[in-house]
Amino acid sequence: MKIIVILMLVAIFASLFSALFFLFQDRAGSTRTVKALTLRISLSIALFALLMVAHYFGIVGKHS
Template structure:
């Protein structure tokens, strides 16, 4: 179960970086009044909240601990 939480955290971080990159791409590409940049950044905010909740869940259940060894 610990591996599942850690995997979900890593996948969420990768999704946040992907959303940030797509937001930058749409910002540079779309010079019109497209809402794609706003949508990409909204997804990033939602993913950031999900990441925060996953970290809180992992800490509350003891599946992850600050300053712990990754192999413990």
Template sequence: MKFFAALFMFFILASLASAMYYLIKDKGHGTRAVKSLTLRIGLSVLLFALLMLGTYFGFIPLSQ
């Protein structure tokens, strides 16, 4: 489970970096930065939901 969380974090950071790149390259006139940031938000929400479901179903044990 840690591997998948780290993989999601990598994709979230990559999406953030690509949004910064498109923002600089397009000088704020394109929609590619908005699309990258939307993808980042979607990945973050999905990661949060998967972590909650993993905790609920016992894939991620709660510390005692």
């Protein structure tokens, strides 16, 4: 489970930095920045949902 979470976080950061790159490199009217940010938001929501489901089923829990 840890590997999945780490890979999702890496993908989120990669999408964020690709959006920053597209913001500075593309001309006006390009939609690549918006698509990269939409992907980042989708990945973040998917990660949150995955963690909520994993917590519900007891895969991840409180650490004491």
